[in-house]
Every structure is written in C-alpha cells, then in structure tokens.
Amino acid sequence: xxxxxxxxxxxxxxxxxxxxxxxxxxxxxxxxxxxxxxxxxxxxxxxxxxxxxxxxxxxxxxxxxxxxxxxxxxxxxxxxxxxxxxxxxxxxxxxxxxxxxxxxxxxxxxxxxxxxxxxxxxxxxxxxxxxxxxxxxxxxxxxxxxxxxxxxxxxxxxxxxxxxxxxxxxxxxxxxxxxxxxxxxxxxxxxxxxxxxxxxxxxxxxxxxxxxxxxxxxxxxxxxxxxxxxxxxxxxxxxxxxxxxxxxxxxxxxxxxxxxxxxxxxxxxxxxxxxxxxxxxxxxxxxxxxxxxxxxxxxxxxxxxxxxxxxxxxxxxxxxxxxxxxxxxxxxxxxxxxxxxxxxxxxxxxxxxxxxxxxxxxxxxxxxxxxxxxxxxxxxxxxxxxxxxxxxxxxxxxxxxxxxxxxxxxxxxxxxxxxxxxxxxxxxxxxxxxxxxxxxxxxxxxxxxxxxxxxxxxxxxxxxxxxxxxxxxxxxxxxxxxxxxxxxxxxxxxxxxxxxxxxxxxxxxxxxxxxxxxx
Amino acid sequence: xxxxxxxxxxxxxxxxxxxxxxxxxxxxxxxxxxxxxxxxxxxxxxxxxxxxxxxxxxxxxxxxxxxxxxxxxxxxxxxxxxxxxxxxxxxxxxxxxxxxxxxxxxxxxxxxxxxxxxx
Numbered sequence: 089x090x091x092x093x094x095x096x097x098x099x100x101x102x103x104x105x106x107x108x109x110x111x112x113x114x115x116x117x118x119x120x121x122x123x124x125x126x127x128x129x130x131x132x133x134x135x136x137x138x139x140x141x142x143x144x145x146x147x148x149x150x151x152x153x154x155x156x157x158x159x160x161x162x163x164x165x166x167x168x169x170x171x172x173x174x175x176x177x178x179x180x181x182x183x184x185x186x187x188x189x190x191x192x193x194x195x196x197x198x199x200x201x202x203x204x205x206x207x208x209x210x211x212x213x214x215x216x217x218x219x220x221x222x223x224x225x226x227x228x229x230x231x232x233x234x235x236x237x238x239x240x241x242x243x244x245x246x247x248x249x250x251x252x253x254x255x256x257x258x259x260x261x262x263x264x265x266x267x268x269x270x271x272x273x274x275x276x277x278x279x280x281x282x283x284x285x286x287x288x289x290x291x292x293x294x295x296x297x298x299x300x301x302x303x304x305x306x307x308x309x310x311x312x313x314x315x316x317x318x319x320x321x322x323x324x325x326x327x328x329x330x331x332x333x334x335x336x337x338x339x340x341x342x343x344x345x346x347x348x349x350x351x352x353x354x355x356x357x358x359x360x361x362x363x364x365x366x367x368x369x370x371x372x373x374x375x376x377x378x379x380x381x382x383x384x385x386x387x388x389x390x391x392x393x394x395x396x397x398x399x400x401x402x403x404x405x406x407x408x409x410x411x412x413x414x415x416x417x418x419x420x421x422x423x424x425x426x427x428x429x430x431x432x433x434x435x436x437x438x439x440x441x442x443x444x445x446x447x448x449x450x451x452x453x454x455x456x457x458x459x460x461x462x463x464x465x466x467x468x469x470x471x472x473x474x475x476x477x478x479x480x481x482x483x484x485x486x487x488x489x490x491x492x493x494x495x496x497x498x499x500x501x502x503x504x505x506x507x508x509x510x511x512x513x514x515x516x517x518x519x520x521x522x523x524x525x526x527x528x529x530x531x532x533x534x535x536x537x538x539x540x541x542x543x544x545x546x547x548x549x550x551x552x553x554x555x556x557x558x559x560x561x562x563x564x565x566x567x568x569x570x571x572x573x574x575x576x577x578x579x580x581x582x583x584x585x586x587x588x589x590x591x592x593x594x595x596x597x598x599x600x601x602x603x604x605x606x607x
Numbered sequence: 608x609x610x611x612x613x614x615x616x617x618x619x620x621x622x623x624x625x626x627x628x629x630x631x632x633x634x635x636x637x638x639x640x641x642x643x644x645x646x647x648x649x650x651x652x653x654x655x656x657x658x659x660x661x662x663x664x665x666x667x668x669x670x671x672x673x674x675x676x677x678x679x680x681x682x683x684x685x686x687x688x689x690x691x692x693x694x695x696x697x698x699x700x701x702x703x704x705x706x707x708x709x710x711x712x713x714x715x716x717x718x719x720x721x722x723x724x725x726x
Contacts, residue, residue: 266622273623277682278641284631287624294622319620322657327620336629342654357620 106155107148114144179222186226194230195237204234252307258300263313265293291330298331298365301358302429305436311354318347318467321381321388327353328360329379334368341380345468346388352441352465359437359445362430363392363457371396371454378452386444387463394454407447411435434459441465623685626658632684638694639687641673644702647693658689659698666699 118137125133194207211230212223269290276282301311319327321343329335348356360379367377375395382389410431438445442462450456646669651660658679665678676686693699 270623273682277676277684280631280633280684280687283682283684284633287627287629287631290622291624315620323619323621326625330620330622330625335625353620 104152107145107152110148111141111145115141182222182226186229190230191233194234198234198237199241204231204238207234248307252304252309255300255303255307256309259297259304259313262293262297262300266290266297269293291335294331295333298358298361302362302433305358305433306429310440311358311437313354315350315353318349319353320345320347321466324348324353324357325360325379325381325390327357328364331357331361332365332368334373334377335364337368337373337375337377338364339376339378341378343381344383344388346383347467348461349465349467352461355437355441356443356461356465359434359443359459360390360392362434363445363459366430367392367394367396367455367457370394375454384460386460388461388466390459390461392457392459393450393452394456395450395452396454404447404449407431411438411445411447623682626656626681627685627688630688632687632691639672639690639701640703641671641683643672644669645672645675645690646670646700646702647698648700649698656689659693662686662689662693663698669702 115137118134118141122130122133122137190211194211197207197210198204208227208231212227269286273283273286273290276286305311322340322345325340325343329338329340332338364377364379371377371394377395378391378393380391382391411434434445437443438459442465444458444460444462446458448456448458645662645666647663647666649663651663655663658681661679662675665675670678672683672686672690675690676683679686681689690699690701694701
C-alpha cells in the first residue's frame with residue numbers, strides 16, 4: 089500500500105519538472121528580454137513574454153499529461169498482452185495435447201469397441217482456462233474424427249463380413265461337391281477312365297476349398313468344417329496333403345498312432361496344407377517334401393522339410409515376422425496385390441488354437457517347418473474315425489491269425505460291414521446319403537444283385553453246413569452268422585474241381601475269422 | 608454351417624487321390640478284374656500305408672477284388688492300384704478266377720441233366 093502510494097508520487101515529480109522547466113525557461117527569457125529592451129518596448133515585450141510563457145506552460149502541461157496517459161496505456165497494454173500470451177500458450181498446449189494424446193487415445197478406445205458418445209464424454213475438459221468456444225471447437229474436432237474412424241471401422245468390418253460370407257458360401261458348395269464327387273467315385277470306381285477324371289476334379293475342388301478356407305480364416309472366422317469326433321493324425325496329415333497342388337511330391341512317413349481331437353482337426357489340416365503348399369511351391373519340382381510327426385514333451389511336432397533353397401537369416405526373420413503379425417491380427421488390406429496368404433493363415437490358426445510354428449534351415453538345405461500341436465489337442469484314445477474304413481484305428485500292427493478275438497472287445501468293422509453291405513446301406517448305393525447304418529446286425533440282408541457302381545453283391549449263402557464252423561468261438565454272434573469272405577468262393581472252387589469240402593478249410597476259416605477279429 | 612459339418616463328419620478328411628498318389632488304375636486295369644482272387648504272402652509292416660496293411664490283413668484267406676473293395680469301402684480302381692503296388696512288391700498273389708476251360712462244357716452239363724431227368 090505504501091509502495092503503491094509512493095510510486096505515483098515519485099513519478100509525478102518528473103513530469104512536473106518536465107512541464108515546469110520549459111515554462112520557467114521561457115519566463116526567464118521573457119524577463120531577460122524585457123530588461124534588455126527599451127522602456128518603450130518593455131510593456132510589449134512583457135506581454136509577449138507572458139503570452140509565450142503561458143502558451144509554453146499549456147503545451148508543456150498537455151505534453152506531460154499525455155506522457156502520463158501514455159505510460160498508463162502502455163502498462164495496460166503490457167498487462168493485456170501478457171494475458172493474451174498466457175491464453176495462447178494454454179490453447180497451444182491444449183491443441184498439442186489433443187493431437188498427441190487425446191485423439192490417439194480416443195481412436196484406440198473406439199477401436200477397442202467403445203461407443204463414440206462414451207469416448208467423447210471421457211475427453212470433455214472442464215479446466216475453465218480455455219474459453220467455451222474453444223472447448224466446443226475442440227469437441228467438434230474430436231467428434232468429427234471419431235465419427236470418421238467409426239465409419240471406417242464399420243465399413244471394414246462389413247467388408248470383412250462380406251468376405252467371410254462369400255467364403256462360407258464357396259465352402260458350402262465345395263463341400264457339397266466333394267461329397268458328390270465321392271459318390272461318383274464310388275459309382276464309377278470300375279471305370280478307370282472316368283475315375284481318373286473324377287479324381288482330377290476332386291483334386292481341383294479341394295484346392296478351391298482351401299482357398300475359401302483361407303479367406304474365411306483371414307476374415308477372422310473358423311475354417312469351414314467341424315469334426316465332432318477325433319481323427320487319426322495320419323488321416324489329418326493326409327487330409328492336409330489332399331489340399332495342395334503337388335501332393336505327389338509329399339512323402340508321408342509313418343507317424344505315431346495318436347488322434348487329434350475334433351475341434352482341432354480342421355484347423356490342423358488347413359495349417360498343414362498351407363505349410364506343405366509353401367514347401368512344395370518354393371522347392372524344385374523334382375524334389376520331395378518330407379512330412380513326419382513325432383511325439384515331443386509338449387505334444388506332437390509335425391515336421392515339414394523341403395529340399396529347396398535355404399532360408400536366409402533375413403528371409404527367416406521376415407517369415408517369422410509375418411507369422412507374428414498374423415497372430416496379432418491381420419488386415420485384409422495389407423495383403424497386397426499378390427497375397428502370400430499361406431503364412432498369414434498359419435499364423436492366424438496358430439494363434440487361435442495354440443500351435444507353435446517355427447521355420448528353420450533344414451539339413452537337406454531347404455526349409456524345415458515345425459508345427460507343434462499342444463498336448464491338449466491330442467488324444468491317444470483309439471479314434472473312431474477310420475482312414476477310409478481301414479485306417480489307423482486298426483493300425484498297421486502285425487496280426488497273429490491264431491489269437492482268438494477277445495470276447496466283448498470292440499466289434500471289428502469287418503463283421504459290421506458284412507451285415508451292412510448286402511443291405512446296401514453305405515457302400516456304393518449312396519455313400520453318406522443314409523445317415524447311420526440302419527440295418528441291425530441280425531437283420532436278414534436283402535439281396536441286391538449289384539450295387540450302384542456295378543459291384544456284384546453276395547447272396548446270402550444257402551448252405552449253412554459249410555459256414556457253420558466259421559463262427560469264432562466264444563464270441564456272441566448274431567444268430568445268422570455272417571459268411572466268411574471268400575470262403576464260399578473257395579468252397580465253390582473246391583466243389584467245381586471235384587474235391588470234397590475238407591474240414592481243414594473249416595478250420596482255416598475259423599482261424600481266419602479270429603484273425604479278422606484282431607483287427 | 609453346422610448341419611453340413613455334421614454330414615461331412617461321416618467322411619474322412621483325406622481324398623482318394625492321396626491314397627493312390629494320383630493314379631487312377633488305368634494301367635493296372637488289365638491285371639485285375641472284379642473276381643481276381645487275392646491272397647497275401649506276407650504280414651503287414653508298420654511302415655506300410657494303412658490301406659496296404661489292411662489288404663494284407665484281409666487277404667489271409669483268398670478274397671476277390673470286389674470283396675476287398677467292399678470291405679475297404681474304396682472304389683475298385685483304388686483297390687486295383689493298391690493291389691498293383693503290393694503285387695509289384697510280391698506281397699500278394701493274384702489268382703484269376705476259375706478259368707473258362709476248367710468249367711465243364713455247357714453241352715455236357717445239359718446232356719447229363721437230360722440223362723438224369725430221363726431216369
């Protein structure tokens with residue numbers, strides 16, 4: 089207070105001096121002039137001096153006043169300028185924050201699935217430092233950007249959905265076609281020329297199917313089909329082989345007798361197919377690709393080794409980066425003009441199902457891809473599925489024909505087939521068209537002379553005396569025991585050739601049937 | 608998609624051309640016909656393709672090609688290809704069905720029939 093009071097006082101002395109000094113000087117000059125002038129002129133000079141002094145005093149006073157006003161104004165301006173600068177700085181800071189922090193965060197939240205309005209609310213600022221107009225403008229900017237991003241996301245999503253939808257439709261058609269082709273293959277199985285054409289069509293169909301699967305997977309969907317039962321690993325690997333162009337170059341080595349649980353079957357087939365496709369595509373056409381699977385601590389390691397060019401460290405890094413990127417999620421737009429879908433698809437599948445994929449230089453000089461299927465996707469329980477009715481469930485283990493079939497053991501498929509086939513349930517007439525094999529084992533088979541694909545079908549043998557001993561001992565069998573395959577024909581030959589039906593033949597039959605039971 | 612998935616379940620993921628490695632049996636057609644009898648000459652080995660092993664197991668007793676095809680549920684052409692492989696490795700023996708010449712003459716049978724009827 090004291091300072092505020094004293095400061096104007098101190099200031100006032102200088103301007104007073106400023107307007108007093110010219111006045112005093114002018115007055116002194118007037119007096120000097122008056123004293124120097126003659127008496128006659130003195131009055132005039134005095135008047136002039138007085139008028140001059142007064143004028144100087146007035147001008148000086150005015151100048152001083154203006155000077156003071158100027159100082160005040162300057163001070164006010166300085167204050168105002170400071171204030172404006174501070175506001176500008178705040179606005180700048182706010183804009184920078186908007187650009188560097190708020191917008192990216194808001195877009196990120198939007199991409200994580202939050203609603204535009206919620207995000208906008210979260211980024212309203214109430215600091216009161218910046219004006220309401222600025223706030224409104226800032227929110228408008230935020231809203232415009234977020235809405236644009238939201239639209240874009242929506243469009244991309246719908247585009248992806250459209251992709252997946254189309255892929256699904258293609259998958260359905262391919263699947264239908266595969267079934268039809270299989271039926272035709274059964275029907276025309278005894279005409280090699282037609283069969284050859286059918287096989288080629290079937291192969292092309294499988295390739296189309298894989299492409300559709302790839303698009304579906306990249307679109308974030310599952311691969312097409314689902315398997316409710318576990319499938320033997322061998323069948324899965326061959327399933328992968330059937331979906332690539334150069335399957336003849338793939339050499340499948342014996343694999344351990346495990347099965348893959350249903351939900352993982354289709355993705356594994358697809359991943360193996362893509363890796364095999366890569367291997368066959370990037371190795372010379374005359375080299376083989378080795379496919380094998382071994383048990384490891386964490387599950388099953390499927391190895392695919394080719395004899396192509398070795399992977400440079402850079403190439404390997406690029407491939408692995410592609411796998412990693414695919415695991416993080418893939419943008420269909422990033423695939424480019426000539427998409428190399430393979431690794432992206434494998435990466436996507438690996439991420440979804442917990443496969444581990446690695447690419448290493450191979451000892452053969454090519455690339456060695458190892459896909460590890462985690463233990464929980466593997467089952468050692470005998471798979472119900474069979475590789476085309478024979479496969480791995482029965483396994484390639486040697487059979488000792490003399491061991492009788494254990495009573496109550498799993499029913500050998502042979503006996504079921506014997507009852508099933510004459511009824512025309514599955515083979516030939518329409519594979520898969522009749523779900524479930526309808527005829528029970530004890531049903532009397534209807535005689536069909538020929539199946540749809542021209543196979544002669546056996547009439548039930550009319551001479552039970554010869555087939556009687558064919559029952560395996562100790563095994564509950566249907567009252568009408570199925571005839572041992574081939575035996576009646578052998579007996580027929582014996583009859584035709586004039587030999588009496590020997591008991592040895594019967595004994596052989598029993599052994600043989602026991603041997604079949606082992607399977 | 609679940610309904611077709613269920614249907615598909617009945618089948619196997621592998622296609623027939625993988626089993627035959629692309630061969631369709633055109634070349635093998637002459638060796639086997641539907642009634643050729645097949646007998647295995649050796650035990651199946653673990654390193655064999657499962658289909659080969661299954662044929663060897665099945666053919667412990669003579670079995671016609673048609674029957675093998677029915678049991679394996681594979682078309683004749685596929686079976687023929689597989690059999691040709693096994694035959695080349697001498698793991699099976701193929702016997703043609705009863706040759707025409709061994710069968711008694713039709714006229715002779717008719718003569719016997721008539722003779723019997725006259726008795």
